[in-house]
Amino acid sequence: MKTEPFFKFTYGLYIVSSQYGGKKNGYVANTVFQVTAQPAQVAVSCSKDNFSSSVIEKSGKFSVSVLHTGAPKNLIGTFGYKSGKDFEKFEKVDFFEGKTGVPVVVEGSVAWFECKVTQKLDVGSHIIFVGEVLEAGLTDSNEPPMTYAYFRENRKGKAPKNAPTYVGKSETAKTEAKIQTENKSVQPGDYTRWECLVCGHIYDPAVGDPDSGIPPGTPFDDLPGDWVCPDCGAAKTEFIPLDR
Numbered sequence: 001m002k003t004e005p006f007f008k009f010t011y012g013l014y015i016v017s018s019q020y021g022g023k024k025n026g027y028v029a030n031t032v033f034q035v036t037a038q039p040a041q042v043a044v045s046c047s048k049d050n051f052s053s054s055v056i057e058k059s060g061k062f063s064v065s066v067l068h069t070g071a072p073k074n075l076i077g078t079f080g081y082k083s084g085k086d087f088e089k090f091e092k093v094d095f096f097e098g099k100t101g102v103p104v105v106v107e108g109s110v111a112w113f114e115c116k117v118t119q120k121l122d123v124g125s126h127i128i129f130v131g132e133v134l135e136a137g138l139t140d141s142n143e144p145p146m147t148y149a150y151f152r153e154n155r156k157g158k159a160p161k162n163a164p165t166y167v168g169k170s171e172t173a174k175t176e177a178k179i180q181t182e183n184k185s186v187q188p189g190d191y192t193r194w195e196c197l198v199c200g201h202i203y204d205p206a207v208g209d210p211d212s213g214i215p216p217g218t219p220f221d222d223l224p225g226d227w228v229c230p231d232c233g234a235a236k237t238e239f240i241p242l243d244r
Contacts, residue, residue: 011148013067015079016044017095017103018052020059024090024103027052028080030148032064040133042113045126051084056117056129063104064113068143069150071108073231074211076151079105081199081232099135106139194220194239199232203239 017026031045042064046053056062067076078089094107098114106112115131194203203209203223208216209230214223220239227236 007152013071013076013146013148013151014044015065015067015075015105015109016046016052016056016062017065017105018055018059018062019097019102020055023055023084024088025052025055025084026079026089026103026105027084028076029064035130040136041118041130042115042133043128043130045123045128047126049125053127055084057120057127059102060117061100061102062115062117062129062131063098063102064115065105065109066111067108067146068110068141069146069154070141070143071146075105075108077199077229077231077233081234109139110141110143110145111138112136192220193242195242196229196232196234197238197240198234199229201229201231202242203229 011030012032014029014032015026016029016032017024019025027046027050029044029046033043035041035043044062044064046056075093078087078093082089090103093105095103095105098104100114100116102114104112104114113133114135115133117129118132119130121128121130193205195201196203203220205219206216208214208218209223209227210216212227212230214227220236220241223236225236228234229238
């Protein structure tokens with residue numbers, strides 16, 4: 001089946017958060033939509049593999065933050081590509097606790113909603129949670145909401161593996177890519193750009209990774225062995241070289 005037609009659906013980009021037993025968690029979603037006006041209800045789609053799925057089920061509540069086009073890449077990387085099972089996502093994020101106790105992310109957002117789960121639908125790999133909106137508000141940002149198309153085309157982002165829209169490379173394709181990498185003549189000091197196979201982040205030696213202390217002009221081979229993708233945290237071994 002062709003995957004291109006699915007990219008013609010329109011989506012936004014959101015952070016869905018919840019809390020249970022003192023543990024906060026959230027994930028990046030592109031499937032969030034209003035289902036009724038009276039009462040106001042929204043639905044979110046969450047992978048069963050997401051830690052957030054069990055948190056929302058147990059707590060019966062969640063929040064939705066509408067991301068804007070200027071949302072920091074590390075915000076999307078933290079909530080989109082890291083697991084809350086072993087990583088504290090809210091440690092360095094601007095948020096507040098709503099009236100139900102769920103965390104509401106305001107950083108990189110233009111609007112937020114706090115919801116109580118009213119229904120859930122098991123659709124195989126994902127669960128659709130329908131929630132009645134208890135509170136809603138705007139942030140002080142004037143930037144436009146980010147669409148998934150903007151995220152893909154302008155931010156060069158890729159859907160996380162648990163997103164409904166994820167179309168990943170097969171293990172065979174990844175293996176072939178790594179074999180090609182080994183066969184390429186990449187010399188020390190080479191200024192070739194490298195792509196992360198997990199999230200699509202491009203490491204450009206001309207730019208470096210200043211946030212991680214890597215100055216411009218640092219070739220990929222000269223990166224420390226424990227350097228990881230600034231967007232998703234993948235290891236260096238998950239990168240392949242790109243031709244200029």
